[in-house]
Amino acid sequence: MQKDKGFRRRVITLIVVVLITAAVVAVYLAYGVHSRSNLPLIVPKNARWFYHFQSKSVDEAARKSTDSRPLYYDSLYYTLIKLPVLHNVKDAGQPGIYLMTDIVLFADENGWYAALTVTSEEKLNAFCRDIVPSDLIDKPVVKPEFTYVKSKTRNLYFAYKHKACVFYIPSDTAINIPGAEAALKSVFTQKDSSIYSNQSLQKLYDKDCQVVFWGEGIGHGVALSGEYAQYYYTDSVRNSKPLSPLYLFHKVGINYSETDVERILNKKNQIKSREYLNQTFKAMYNYLKLFVK
Amino acid sequence: MSISATIKKLLNERILIIDGAMGTMIQKHKLTEEDYRGDRFRNYAHSLKGNNDLLVLTQPQIILDIHRAFLESGADILETNTFSANSISMADYHMENLVWELNVEATKLARQAADEFTAKNPDKPRFVAGSIGPTNRTASLSPDVNNPGFRAVNFDDLRLAYREQVQALIEAGCDLLLVETVFDTLNCKAALFAINELKEEMNSDIPVMVSGTITDNSGRTLSGQTPEAFWNSVSHGDIISVGFNCALGAEQMRPYVEELSRVAWINVSCYPNAGLPNEFGEYDDTPEGMAAVLESWCKEGWVNIVGGCCGTTPDHIRAIADSAAKYKPRKVPVLSLS
Numbered sequence: 001m002q003k004d005k006g007f008r009r010r011v012i013t014l015i016v017v018v019l020i021t022a023a024v025v026a027v028y029l030a031y032g033v034h035s036r037s038n039l040p041l042i043v044p045k046n047a048r049w050f051y052h053f054q055s056k057s058v059d060e061a062a063r064k065s066t067d068s069r070p071l072y073y074d075s076l077y078y079t080l081i082k083l084p085v086l087h088n089v090k091d092a093g094q095p096g097i098y099l100m101t102d103i104v105l106f107a108d109e110n111g112w113y114a115a116l117t118v119t120s121e122e123k124l125n126a127f128c129r130d131i132v133p134s135d136l137i138d139k140p141v142v143k144p145e146f147t148y149v150k151s152k153t154r155n156l157y158f159a160y161k162h163k164a165c166v167f168y169i170p171s172d173t174a175i176n177i178p179g180a181e182a183a184l185k186s187v188f189t190q191k192d193s194s195i196y197s198n199q200s201l202q203k204l205y206d207k208d209c210q211v212v213f214w215g216e217g218i219g220h221g222v223a224l225s226g227e228y229a230q231y232y233y234t235d236s237v238r239n240s241k242p243l244s245p246l247y248l249f250h251k252v253g254i255n256y257s258e259t260d261v262e263r264i265l266n267k268k269n270q271i272k273s274r275e276y277l278n279q280t281f282k283a284m285y286n287y288l289k290l291f292v293k
Numbered sequence: 294m295s296i297s298a299t300i301k302k303l304l305n306e307r308i309l310i311i312d313g314a315m316g317t318m319i320q321k322h323k324l325t326e327e328d329y330r331g332d333r334f335r336n337y338a339h340s341l342k343g344n345n346d347l348l349v350l351t352q353p354q355i356i357l358d359i360h361r362a363f364l365e366s367g368a369d370i371l372e373t374n375t376f377s378a379n380s381i382s383m384a385d386y387h388m389e390n391l392v393w394e395l396n397v398e399a400t401k402l403a404r405q406a407a408d409e410f411t412a413k414n415p416d417k418p419r420f421v422a423g424s425i426g427p428t429n430r431t432a433s434l435s436p437d438v439n440n441p442g443f444r445a446v447n448f449d450d451l452r453l454a455y456r457e458q459v460q461a462l463i464e465a466g467c468d469l470l471l472v473e474t475v476f477d478t479l480n481c482k483a484a485l486f487a488i489n490e491l492k493e494e495m496n497s498d499i500p501v502m503v504s505g506t507i508t509d510n511s512g513r514t515l516s517g518q519t520p521e522a523f524w525n526s527v528s529h530g531d532i533i534s535v536g537f538n539c540a541l542g543a544e545q546m547r548p549y550v551e552e553l554s555r556v557a558w559i560n561v562s563c564y565p566n567a568g569l570p571n572e573f574g575e576y577d578d579t580p581e582g583m584a585a586v587l588e589s590w591c592k593e594g595w596v597n598i599v600g601g602c603c604g605t606t607p608d609h610i611r612a613i614a615d616s617a618a619k620y621k622p623r624k625v626p627v628l629s630l631s
């Protein structure tokens with residue numbers, strides 16, 4: 001029972017991180033900015049789990065198959081731009097973040113993180129200082145390794161330095177500023193090796209997977225360039241006996257009826273790349289919509 | 294006092310008035326395809342004319358003005374413009390992704406109007422009922438005459454669709470939920486199942502109303518139930534009222550309201566059409582004529598909530614409200630254990 005609760009909490013927190021990240025991606029959705037970064041280098045080798053959504057190549061893959069975007073794209077976009085934190089954003093460059101680069105989520109022993117690429121530290125300073133409504137965040141705190149702001153309403157921190165920014169939610173729900181600063185310092189301090197040095201994970205990138213997930217020694221990647229989403233696993237057992245394509249979506253809160261499953265999957269249990277994206281956007285939307293009333 | 298308790302208290306004190314026909318009022322605006330699309334859906338790939346629920350996004354001022362007109366005429370309960378805002382019905386327009394947004398925005402509009410009028414006269418609080426329609430599919434009947442076993446929708450599909458709609462209605466701030474125009478009791482049961490699941494999950498005590506539809510003079514719902522059978526089928530559902538709406542005019546609905554009033558041990562509601570549609574599809578019952586019939590029900594002590602469905606305008610609601618104000622609500626029978 002305890003294990004179930006822990007898992008649920010972990011999944012919920014993952015989703016919170018996803019939605020925070022997605023909030024920032026909003027401006028991409030509005031303005032169509034494109035770029036790419038080496039952002040996963042920020043993830044320490046001892047991360048408990050890691051999720052990498054290569055937004056640009058996902059978007060390119062989606063455009064290959066059809067001109068029209070997945071159904072939930074529209075809903076996600078209109079929800080994201082209504083989020084309070086983005087109300088004063090007038091153009092894509094304003095926050096100083098590359099908003100359609102990779103989205104990287106990870107967790108370590110301290111908490112959960114969502115990372116995006118910074119384009120201009122100066123603009124990001126201005127965004128945190130002047131643009132985000134003052135009832136949402138505290139004033140920026142400058143540390144030698146990073147600058148951060150704390151949410152006024154949640155136990156949530158946003159830190160940045162040079163080319164990376166990170167949203168951080170401590171696993172301990174009690175507010176502990178020195179602890180949070182120490183955790184962020186460990187992320188922003190140069191590392192001897194990152195998660196990229198994990199050889200089994202590299203194999204997924206070699207398969208051109210646009211979405212990569214790794215956790216507890218097992219990982220999987222999803223390649224979306226073809227008509228159907230192609231799943232690859234880091235272990236051979238799972239490769240021969242793959243999970244249902246809807247398993248992880250169900251785990252993050254999407255309920256599927258029998259009719260839905262029949263509509264979404266073909267008889268070979270495959271999901272179209274476009275539908276995979278649709279379900280991804282739906283998962284993000286399902287959590288973000290609760291923040292817009 | 295909580296909203297739920299306030300509503301229950303008021304139901305003991307007077308006959309509450311539910312608003313009139315949203316569709317009829319929208320039709321008066323003679324909206325074009327472009328009007329339905331608005332700016333946001335200008336380039337949408339499918340036809341959107343007739344998707345009345347979409348108007349909360351594309352023509353919110355029209356919906357707000359309709360709400361205000363019904364409140365002005367004396368309605369206590371406003372229905373949100375969400376009759377078809379569920380993923381099953383919205384699939385006809387390829388808009389199932391909008392369900393949450395439609396329900397939230399519709400509730401916001403109704404909430405705004407209701408709160409305005411409550412602020413003007415706190416002695417007459419106005420309430421927002423989340424309208425939950427039957428969907429365009431039936432779970433207990435086959436639409437295929439050559440295959441009686443076929444079902445276009447099943448209980449689980451309906452449950453999931455209703456969950457999405459109901460969660461949005463509750464989150465957005467509805468005071469009540471109204472499962473209405475029930476032609477198939479199995480659809481209604483899926484809605485009640487979803488509602489009860491969510492009430493528990495969300496720790497909500499939101500009151501629920503159920504309103505069935507007697508489809509013709511056979512005196513039965515489409516799924517074949519008489520008023521008493523219908524009541525027996527939904528009475529377990531933790532609901533504050535049961536009643537009938539749509540399909541029939543007030544005069545035709547009289548015996549069924551009487552029967553329901555006799556058997557139901559909760560509040561009884563009724564909001565009929567403004568008569569039966571004429572050859573042009575229009576409704577001819579005048580406000581005075583319809584109010585006179587409903588007044589006779591009030592006088593008999595059959596009803597706790599009255600109002601109007603298709604074809605009823607603010608004038609109808611005003612006449613009904615004036616008539617109902619003269620009478621005490623139906624006394625809800627107390628069940629004896631003996």
